[in-house]
Amino acid sequence: MSTFNVAVVPGDGIGVEVTAQAVRVLEKVLAGQDLQLTYFDLGADRYLRTGEILTDTDEEALSKHQAILLGAVGDPRVAPGILERGLLLKLRFDFDQYVNLRPSKYYAGVDSPLKAPEGTDMVVVREGTEGLYVGNGGVIRVGTPGEIATEVSMNTALGVERVVRYAFDLAESRERKKLTLVHKTNVLVHAGKLWQRYVNEISAEYPRVEVDYSHIDAATIYLVKDPQRFDVIVTDNLFGDIITDEAGAITGGIGLAASANLNPTGTFPSMFEPVHGSAPDIAGRGIADPIAAIGSVELLLANNGYGEQAARVGAAIEEDMKWRASNGSPQRTTVEVGDAILALLD
Ligand code: NAD
Ligand code: IPM
Ligand code: MN
Numbered sequence: 001m002s003t004f005n006v007a008v009v010p011g012d013g014i015g016v017e018v019t020a021q022a023v024r025v026l027e028k029v030l031a032g033q034d035l036q037l038t039y040f041d042l043g044a045d046r047y048l049r050t051g052e053i054l055t056d057t058d059e060e061a062l063s064k065h066q067a068i069l070l071g072a073v074g075d076p077r078v079a080p081g082i083l084e085r086g087l088l089l090k091l092r093f094d095f096d097q098y099v100n101l102r103p104s105k106y107y108a109g110v111d112s113p114l115k116a117p118e119g120t121d122m123v124v125v126r127e128g129t130e131g132l133y134v135g136n137g138g139v140i141r142v143g144t145p146g147e148i149a150t151e152v153s154m155n156t157a158l159g160v161e162r163v164v165r166y167a168f169d170l171a172e173s174r175e176r177k178k179l180t181l182v183h184k185t186n187v188l189v190h191a192g193k194l195w196q197r198y199v200n201e202i203s204a205e206y207p208r209v210e211v212d213y214s215h216i217d218a219a220t221i222y223l224v225k226d227p228q229r230f231d232v233i234v235t236d237n238l239f240g241d242i243i244t245d246e247a248g249a250i251t252g253g254i255g256l257a258a259s260a261n262l263n264p265t266g267t268f269p270s271m272f273e274p275v276h277g278s279a280p281d282i283a284g285r286g287i288a289d290p291i292a293a294i295g296s297v298e299l300l301l302a303n304n305g306y307g308e309q310a311a312r313v314g315a316a317i318e319e320d321m322k323w324r325a326s327n328g329s330p331q332r333t334t335v336e337v338g339d340a341i342l343a344l345l346d
Helices: 014-029 044-050 056-063 082-094 157-173 189-203 216-225 237-250 291-302 307-326 334-344
Strands: 004-011 035-039 067-072 099-105 121-127 137-140 148-151 178-183 210-215 232-235 258-262 270-274
Touching: 004 014, 004 056, 014 035, 014 067, 014 291, 014 307, 014 334, 044 082, 056 082, 067 082, 067 291, 099 237, 121 157, 121 237, 157 178, 157 189, 157 232, 178 189, 178 216, 178 237, 189 210, 210 216, 216 237, 232 237, 258 291, 270 291, 291 307, 291 334, 307 334
Parallel strands: 004 035, 004 067, 067 270, 121 232, 178 210, 178 232
Antiparallel strands: 099 121, 099 258, 137 148, 258 270
16 A cells, blocks of 8 residues: 655644645545654744745655645734735745635535626636736835835736646536636737737637636636536636635635645645645634635545545535535634534444
């Protein structure tokens, strides 16, 4: 039996709380397999203690694992960006996790702010290594009235082509076979042309996939008024960040939204994490919903050759959603939800 090496980075705030439940689920469905978990002390506490965010040694050690399970990073004691860029984005970039996969599916009866959420089932394929996230910018004339701050979006032909191709493959594998490019081609004409050109070119190889386009601003309307129109969405890093919080909110809350940061070539490990952050407003109270982290375990399993175990986790989540629907979605603790999922896996 070959060893399955998973690096665990609980991180900060509720990241620690939800990851504990996700790990219980992973250990349960892989009982009898040679699962090797290695915990990494990364995040605010280590940074405040040592000044270290992510050393070369940490990264070297992480790179030796087949997958990374991450909770969340970010802490009110640390200036915004330090941990987010220095840890989370650094891992996404250095491990070339160019596909940020974020599914949102509505389960009947689950609490939603929408009047008619039934049938919502979409996957956002968010580009993970480029766009406005690359840190291509700077400041000059600091502290003067003429101060200038720039952030320049980077979109490479290689980067756009590979993520668009992944999205077409995914769309072709799904029942509805519909792909929507979400961008802002009416204003961001340079990057917009590149994205639209690759979508047009690659669509010729996927005659069975229906192709659509929506500007990002309109997409935020359709997400609340007609989310069923979406199947697979492909979009850039920042637009994808924003609409996946919204997609999570309409399908039952950000506490349910799982994600995968994939390096599809397998050169580096992929990383699995909830869409949400460290939620300082509820951290330490034991009330965070661990389903997003448990759903991230499902994605971890599905992308590492454990399809059958992934399906079992998916079925347990679905059962828990049914339970919520028929019990008025009562407030439960993080551990209670973990207990319920574990019981469903018996
Ligand atoms: P957030 O996602 O942490 O929280 C947004 C809201 O959703 C809060 O009201 C929070 O209580 C709620 N929420 C989040 N997860 C929940 C869960 N599992 N169950 C119930 N409610 C939940 O976003 P934020 O407040 O903008 O950011 C807080 C910190 O997290 C910041 O430092 C930010 O940079 C960081 N962050 C990290 C990640 C990540 O590590 N992947 C993602 C987003 C934000
Ligand atoms: C997410 C988060 C991150 C992002 C931040 C914390 C860097 O919001 O995973 O959605 O913007 O990608
Ligand atoms: Mn986000």
